[in-house]
Amino acid sequence: MNSILNVENIEFSYDKAPLLEDIDFNVPNGSFVSILGPNGSGKTTLLKNLCGLLSPRKGTISLRNRKIGSFKHKEFAKTVAVVHQSSSVGFSFSVFDTVLMGRFPYIKKLQGETSEDIQAAEEAMKNTGVWHLREKDIREISGGERQRVMIARALTQEPELLILDEPISNLDIKFQINILQVCKKLNKEKGITIVTTLHDINLAGQYSDYILLLNKGKLVSQDEPKNVLTVENIEKVYEIKVELLNRDGHEFPYIVPRTSL
Numbered sequence: 001m002n003s004i005l006n007v008e009n010i011e012f013s014y015d016k017a018p019l020l021e022d023i024d025f026n027v028p029n030g031s032f033v034s035i036l037g038p039n040g041s042g043k044t045t046l047l048k049n050l051c052g053l054l055s056p057r058k059g060t061i062s063l064r065n066r067k068i069g070s071f072k073h074k075e076f077a078k079t080v081a082v083v084h085q086s087s088s089v090g091f092s093f094s095v096f097d098t099v100l101m102g103r104f105p106y107i108k109k110l111q112g113e114t115s116e117d118i119q120a121a122e123e124a125m126k127n128t129g130v131w132h133l134r135e136k137d138i139r140e141i142s143g144g145e146r147q148r149v150m151i152a153r154a155l156t157q158e159p160e161l162l163i164l165d166e167p168i169s170n171l172d173i174k175f176q177i178n179i180l181q182v183c184k185k186l187n188k189e190k191g192i193t194i195v196t197t198l199h200d201i202n203l204a205g206q207y208s209d210y211i212l213l214l215n216k217g218k219l220v221s222q223d224e225p226k227n228v229l230t231v232e233n234i235e236k237v238y239e240i241k242v243e244l245l246n247r248d249g250h251e252f253p254y255i256v257p258r259t260s261l
């Protein structure tokens with residue numbers, strides 16, 4: 001299968017000690033890939049390398065067989081859209097204008113947005129269920145709504161690859177499912193490749209085609225969920241005792257901590 005992203009043996013460090021080492025994987029076209037790992041294992045750092053915000057000290061990252069460093073900013077943004085971890089929004093913009101800002105790779109200097117840009121924003125907002133919020137102030141909507149607005153903004157870039165950093169952190173279970181469903185729909189219906197960090201092992205198992213399991217800056221396991229989410233892997237990486245429940249009628253194994261109160 002063709003890959004949209006190839007990561008070859010990268011090493012990254014903020015200072016002397018390497019924080020990511022021997023990271024080597026491919027992201028197949030049209031797949032849904034989740035990056036799991038404990039706090040501080042390097043997930044966000046890896047995503048920042050994938051979208052070119054940080055550069056590896058060794059190894060290469062290629063997008064459609066071209067090194068990511070060789071892309072111009074706007075050109076890269078037509079293929080890859082990134083939704084960073086939830087952050088506060090400081091300015092007063094309507095939800096619609098916030099989403100429209102995602103069209104920046106297509107809007108020419110000194111030329112306002114076209115009807116095509118407006119249409120792309122509307123379509124992205126309808127796909128993520130935020131069209132009804134269009135006239136609201138971005139600072140006056142809920143965290144879950146804002147997450148979906150940020151995904152809508154990324155979608156207006158019409159990316160082939162959508163990179164998300166903890167898109168469901170801080171959300172209640174309804175919004176967690178809602179956002180993962182939106183991503184899965186875009187993945188299945190529009191063929192957008194998804195690479196996301198997640199903390200919820202079981203939701204990752206349910207939604208992903210492949211999982212990358214990081215621990216202390218190294219890839220411990222990468223494969224389909226059933227081969228990565230094993231008791232052995234989870235106990236080793238998260239340093240807790242777990243058991244795997246195979247629930248009747250459920251396609252996905254369910255991992256729960258073994259606690260003695």
Ligand SMILES: Nc1ncnc2c1ncn2[C@@H]1O[C@H](COP(=O)(O)OP(=O)(O)OP(=O)(O)O)[C@@H](O)[C@H]1O
Pocket residue numbers: 014019037038039040041042043044045046
């Ligand atoms: N700008 C930075 N400068 C120096 N060290 C950093 C910087 N950003 C992150 N780190 C360190 O790198 C390590 C990995 O951080 P990273 O945010 O990639 O982990 P993570 O797996 O995403 O964690 P979490 O699940 O808690 O979000 C941590 O020890 C963190 O303190």
